[in-house]
Amino acid sequence: MPSDETRALISAERAEELSEAIDACARCGYCKTGCPTHPFGGGFEAASPRAKVHFLKEQREGAAEITPEWVDRIFQCSSCERCVEVCQTDIPLVEVWEEARAALVRLGLGPMPAHKKMREFVEARNNPYNEPTEQRARWMQPHHQPTPRAEVLVFAGCTASYRMPAMIQTGVTILQRQGIPFVYAGAEEVCCASPFLRTGQTAVADRLMGSNVDLVERLGVKRIVTACAGCSKTLKKDYPGWARARGRPWGVEVVHFAELYARLIQEGRIGFTRSVQKKVTYHDPCHLGRSQRIFDEPRAILRAIPGIELVEMENHREESRCCGAGGGVKAGYPAMAAQIARDRVREAIDTGAEVLVTMCPFCQTSFGQAIQDMGAPIRLAGVDELLLEAAG
Numbered sequence: 082m083p084s085d086e087t088r089a090l091i092s093a094e095r096a097e098e099l100s101e102a103i104d105a106c107a108r109c110g111y112c113k114t115g116c117p118t119h120p121f122g123g124g125f126e127a128a129s130p131r132a133k134v135h136f137l138k139e140q141r142e143g144a145a146e147i148t149p150e151w152v153d154r155i156f157q158c159s160s161c162e163r164c165v166e167v168c169q170t171d172i173p174l175v176e177v178w179e180e181a182r183a184a185l186v187r188l189g190l191g192p193m194p195a196h197k198k199m200r201e202f203v204e205a206r207n208n209p210y211n212e213p214t215e216q217r218a219r220w221m222q223p224h225h226q227p228t229p230r231a232e233v234l235v236f237a238g239c240t241a242s243y244r245m246p247a248m249i250q251t252g253v254t255i256l257q258r259q260g261i262p263f264v265y266a267g268a269e270e271v272c273c274a275s276p277f278l279r280t281g282q283t284a285v286a287d288r289l290m291g292s293n294v295d296l297v298e299r300l301g302v303k304r305i306v307t308a309c310a311g312c313s314k315t316l317k318k319d320y321p322g323w324a325r326a327r328g329r330p331w332g333v334e335v336v337h338f339a340e341l342y343a344r345l346i347q348e349g350r351i352g353f354t355r356s357v358q359k360k361v362t363y364h365d366p367c368h369l370g371r372s373q374r375i376f377d378e379p380r381a382i383l384r385a386i387p388g389i390e391l392v393e394m395e396n397h398r399e400e401s402r403c404c405g406a407g408g409g410v411k412a413g414y415p416a417m418a419a420q421i422a423r424d425r426v427r428e429a430i431d432t433g434a435e436v437l438v439t440m441c442p443f444c445q446t447s448f449g450q451a452i453q454d455m456g457a458p459i460r461l462a463g464v465d466e467l468l469l470e471a472a473g
């Protein structure tokens with residue numbers, strides 16, 4: 082038992098499940114090998130996921146103090162799930178980190194100043210970028226025509242709405258060409274809550290999730306489709322438990338556009354009229370790949386496009402490296418995030434590919450900046466962009 086339960090970083094509610102999980106740590110250190118943030122700890126073991134697990138056990142027993150260094154280490158994690166993938170005792174490490182961060186926020190010891198700023202922005206304008214709420218639909222093009230009622234809800238998400246609109250624009254164009262009616266909520270859609278769940282800011286996450294659950298209930302939709310890896314992970318994996326715990330309905334199917342395109346191609350509903358003669362390499366977004374096991378669909382789309390040559394990076398699929406942006410790292414530790422993105426761009430260049438493709442607007446913002454900073458000889462594109470080009 083913890084010496085002081087009110088300060089325990091694994092809360093009493095989750096103690097049974099998560100405390101037992103961390104007790105199973107075999108101290109093998111597998112989790113250190115692919116962790117993108119560990120190398121930024123000066124080579125010290127203390128910055129490794131293994132050491133963080135050990136710290137949480139000691140802290141629970143009252144044998145370790147929460148110092149500012151430990152607070153920083155707990156937040157210096159991109160939630161990439163690489164450690165979860167390799168942990169030999171199946172510890173849900175990202176859930177453990179999120180639990181610890183939420184406890185640090187409750188204790189007033191976190192989050193990082195930039196994370197607090199995001200919270201202020203989302204409280205005022207329902208997005209973490211401080212963009213005007215009433216302009217949430219500005220990504221829409223004149224030919225995009227939502228209907229008042231439909232089974233499908235397009236969830237654009239904050240990054241696609243305000244920063245990287247291409248993926249959602251392409252997705253909606255393809256929906257229309259396929260004759261799939263959809264509703265879109267514009268300014269009534271609010272942030273999916275991912276940045277706040279990952280940084281332990283659960284009170285504001287509750288408010289956002291409640292608002293989106295209300296929206297889905299009001300619209301009576303059966304399916305949500307989104308272009309963002311983070312939104313789809315959150316809507317698929319965090320919303321069901323949240324709704325269940327509060328007795329709220331949440332019976333919708335959540336679909337990432339990668340899944341939809343792959344299905345449409347398989348059913349022969351997307352035909353190609355042009356060849357795209359390009360050598361490309363695909364980056365698996367952590368929250369699409371490891372989180373949702375969507376590895377095959379983007380590759381199936383690329384292989385179906387005439388003329389595309391797909392080459393893999395050294396680290397791909399389950400072993401893919403992070404873009405550096407997730408878990409609040411881009412906001413809280415921008416230099417670290419930028420270096421991680423540059424390292425991944427170098428890996429892409431090493432394949433000899435002309436184009437680095439991905440299926441997440443958030444990864445795209447990181448790589449776009451990295452490519453620009455490096456003057457790198459590689460172009461960035463969405464898988465959907467190549468799909469639309471080949472479909473004419």
Ligand code: SF4
Nearest residue numbers: 116158159161162164
């Ligand atoms: S989730 Fe990723 S960044 Fe965080 S500890 Fe695990 S491997 Fe490291």
Ligand code: SF4
Nearest residue numbers: 106107109110112168
């Ligand atoms: S991989 Fe899992 S069992 Fe091994 S040290 Fe890391 S957390 Fe512990």
